[in-house]
């Protein structure tokens with residue numbers, strides 16, 4: 578017989594209700610959420626680096642202000658998501674430790690270099706576009722704190738996506754050289770953006786269980802298809818092409834057919850061997866170590882304040 582708490586958990590999932598921090602939940606559900614939300618938080622924090630790289634070299638004050646706001650948003654998303662993991666009993670310091678020791682993953686996409694300012698635009702348009710595609714359904718994820726966090730995160734992501742598209746549209750109205758710069762950036766980021774959705778469904782070990790628990794609402798391949806369908810008309814509006822000879826409209830399916838990303842490259846990147854993995858983690862580790870005095874001071878201050886209150 579199934580124990581009562583387990584029955585009410587199953588019933589809540591079946592009725593599409595939210596699971597909250599104090600509710601009973603299976604260990605596997607808790608572990609899966611901590612894994613996914615921590616990976617998501619790490620991605621937001623590591624994701625500050627590729628674009629942060631251009632903050633000091635923005636082409637105008639306006640672009641700099643936009644980029645700075647965006648990079649700060651990513652920091653906020655990371656902190657918000659670490660807080661969501663804490664509602665599950667995880668410890669933020671431990672999660673950070675696992676990230677900088679390479680024991681927990683972050684999104685593959687942030688291991689590619691940003692070579693020109695067009696990359697800033699393409700990251701906004703395609704990378705944040707893919708993030709929105711993946712994260713809008715997570716607003717209906719079964720775990721309450723994660724789903725609620727996603728609502729705010731998605732609103733900010735849509736600003737990120739629009740600033741990217743607007744930046745690229747501006748460059749496309751510029752010189753031939755600027756248009757070339759945009760197309761080259763699109764060529765470099767298209768396949769890695771498709772990889773953000775994770776491995777194909779038949780090679781995605783976590784999908785079936787995460788779908789059953791309604792943590793994930795769609796499979797990796799479903800979301801990848803949705804992203805392709807959404808992006809093609811936007812590319813046409815911009816006047817760029819995607820580097821995929823197999824990309825064609827399939828009238829029968831009402832969707833675009835497209836080629837297969839290089840999954841061996843994906844495995845290399847998530848295995849720590851992408852172009853920028855070592856640099857990204859080294860920077861994160863240095864920031865963590867250089868920030869130790871701030872954490873110590875804040876902890877000492879909090880301790881002193883609480884003694885005052887108790888006195």
Ligand code: ACO
Pocket residue numbers: 612613616617618620621624682683684685686704705708711772773774775776780781782783784787793797847
């Ligand atoms: N980059 C790095 N690792 C990945 C990626 C990726 N693009 N895609 C899948 N993986 C990892 C998974 O974490 C899993 O590893 P693990 O079991 O060691 O943790 C493994 O590859 C197998 O993948 P799946 O079984 O498909 O894993 P999962 O069900 O967790 O699906 C997905 C992966 C779609 C990324 C899911 O975790 C998710 O939706 N996460 C929330 C969104 C997110 O993290 N976004 C971050 C980038 S967006 C941004 O920050 C702008």
